[in-house]
Amino acid sequence: xxxxxxxxxxxxxEIIFNIPKLNxxxxxxxxxxxxxxxxxxxxxxxxxxxxxxxxxxxxVIKNPRWTFIHSSDDNFEYVDKYLKFNFDVLFIDSLxxxxxxxxxxxxxxxxxxxxxxxxxxxVVWLPYVKGGEKDNxxxxxxxxxxxxxxxxxxxxxxxxxxxxxxxxxxxxxxLRKKNNQLNEENKIKNRLFTIKNILKNxxxxxxxx
Ligand SMILES: C[S@@+](CC[C@H](N)C(=O)[O-])C[C@H]1O[C@@H](n2cnc3c(N)ncnc32)[C@H](O)[C@@H]1O
Numbered sequence: 001x002x003x004x005x006x007x008x009x010x011x012x013x014e015i016i017f018n019i020p021k022l023n024x025x026x027x028x029x030x031x032x033x034x035x036x037x038x039x040x041x042x043x044x045x046x047x048x049x050x051x052x053x054x055x056x057x058x059x060v061i062k063n064p065r066w067t068f069i070h071s072s073d074d075n076f077e078y079v080d081k082y083l084k085f086n087f088d089v090l091f092i093d094s095l096x097x098x099x100x101x102x103x104x105x106x107x108x109x110x111x112x113x114x115x116x117x118x119x120x121x122x123v124v125w126l127p128y129v130k131g132g133e134k135d136n137x138x139x140x141x142x143x144x145x146x147x148x149x150x151x152x153x154x155x156x157x158x159x160x161x162x163x164x165x166x167x168x169x170x171x172x173x174x175l176r177k178k179n180n181q182l183n184e185e186n187k188i189k190n191r192l193f194t195i196k197n198i199l200k201n202x203x204x205x206x207x208x209x
Pocket of ligand 1: 054
């Protein structure tokens with residue numbers, strides 16, 4: 001694990017470690033780095049972790065506080081049968097694709113308690129730009145689209161959600177559920193590509209002396 005990945009897990013731990021009897025839903029297990037960190041807190045706080053992965057990760061750990069669901073996390077008909085409506089934390093780290101993130105976010109939101117925390121991993125595109133430390137055309141684009149999708153969701157739900165972005169490494173979004181309602185997201189009408197702004201970029205006037 002890269003040092004910044006461990007640092008990110010430490011930050012998540014700091015946010016949730018004092019929630020008593022915490023109930024966590026994790027999307028994406030792989031080798032279990034986040035899973036092990038969550039189980040560690042569950043053991044201290046009398047909590048429970050439910051994790052979903054499309055691959056069979058059932059052997060990653062063995063712990064009575066862990067339930068593993070071997071499924072795609074958008075196979076809602078199957079997965080929902082195993083879930084109760086009382087999660088304190090939702091951790092989204094499965095398929096890093098904006099439409100998928102949106103789909104699972106909207107679906108699992110209703111399983112969260114009021115004041116519940118949603119953490120979405122890998123939403124920052126800065127490390128992937130040309131010449132950046134992880135220079136990668138595809139991930140730069142996909143993370144930017146996910147980042148923008150989150151801004152759209154937040155912009156349509158300011159009274160229902162709070163949103164903070166942590167820019168460490170490939171970043172994570174930290175949201176809090178303030179309301180049971182969740183509105184559909186709308187496109188943000190920013191002025192980046194208006195003719196006026198394009199002209200301003202071309203003829204950017206120099207400040208008068
Ligand atoms: C980035 S890794 C998870 C890393 C893990 N959370 C950690 O911190 O160590 C992504 C995982 O998501 C899983 N995955 C990808 N698409 C999925 C889907 N549609 N449903 C469930 N899991 C999926 C992959 O099999 C992979 O194990």
